[in-house]
Amino acid sequence: MPGQPADSSTENWATALRYIAGRKAAEESLGFLAHISATIRNTAGLPDIVPAVARTCIPFLGSAISLDAPAVHPEPVVRSPDGLSAALDGVRTLAGSSGEQRIVISEHEGCAQLTDPRHLELLRGWKAGSAVAVTLDYRGVSGGRLVLVRGPEHRRGPIGPGDLALIDEVADRVAAFNAFATHRGRREVRRDMAASWTDVRSWILERNPDLTDLDPDTDIIETRVISSLQFVELVLHVEQLRGTMLRSEEVTLDAFRTLKEIERKFLSQ
Numbered sequence: 001m002p003g004q005p006a007d008s009s010t011e012n013w014a015t016a017l018r019y020i021a022g023r024k025a026a027e028e029s030l031g032f033l034a035h036i037s038a039t040i041r042n043t044a045g046l047p048d049i050v051p052a053v054a055r056t057c058i059p060f061l062g063s064a065i066s067l068d069a070p071a072v073h074p075e076p077v078v079r080s081p082d083g084l085s086a087a088l089d090g091v092r093t094l095a096g097s098s099g100e101q102r103i104v105i106s107e108h109e110g111c112a113q114l115t116d117p118r119h120l121e122l123l124r125g126w127k128a129g130s131a132v133a134v135t136l137d138y139r140g141v142s143g144g145r146l147v148l149v150r151g152p153e154h155r156r157g158p159i160g161p162g163d164l165a166l167i168d169e170v171a172d173r174v175a176a177f178n179a180f181a182t183h184r185g186r187r188e189v190r191r192d193m194a195a196s197w198t199d200v201r202s203w204i205l206e207r208n209p210d211l212t213d214l215d216p217d218t219d220i221i222e223t224r225v226i227s228s229l230q231f232v233e234l235v236l237h238v239e240q241l242r243g244t245m246l247r248s249e250e251v252t253l254d255a256f257r258t259l260k261e262i263e264r265k266f267l268s269q
Helices: 008-041 044-055 082-098 109-114 117-124 161-189 198-207 228-242 259-267
Strands: 066-067 077-079 102-105 130-135 145-150
Touching: 008 044, 008 117, 008 161, 044 066, 044 077, 044 102, 044 161, 066 130, 082 102, 082 145, 102 117, 109 161, 109 198, 130 161, 161 228, 198 228, 198 259, 228 259
Parallel strands: none
Antiparallel strands: 066 077, 066 145, 102 130, 130 145
């Protein structure tokens, strides 16, 4: 604007550019997570899902990745250039010995409090720039780890807080898939032991310590034995028991009102 100081004008341009960069990064992140979700949902074969996720993560999220999927792959699914194999193996070893759910190794200022300087020195010796290892545990089902490594020249720079949020989202999706695949495998091994309303009752009683028993004809919705938040978990549990996902039109309150109705609708097929 006419008469505006040069310093003020420069700062205005810098602010505008930071805004554009931040908005672009947010749009990229949302698009990436949507792509991950679609990959898990649309990949047909169970053994193909985790390799497809690994391909989607590289190079956008990192330079190398290792994903455990013990229900469908006896060894970790790895996507890595030869030069970062030592870093992947090293970070996995560090994570295993730490016993922590997540370790972060990054020189990003936003991760300084999370990073052990000794780990950073080791990572540099492995010719890598930053790394994260996250456990893939989901509702009591152990699923191993996700290990992500970035090279020094990765376009997104060292792993920062925003990247950690993305990595956690990917880990949650893979962990949920691993739990589903694990339960499905157990169910296939035990086909002769069909799930019934008693399995659902046990699940409900575990989450409601004040309840000592539950009649199979009790309306668990009307009596609020199941809350609205627990209802979502109940649907997922029934899917795990039957080994297949429910169609959206099948998920109604009436279908889940009693244990006997749940068995009739979903477990006696």
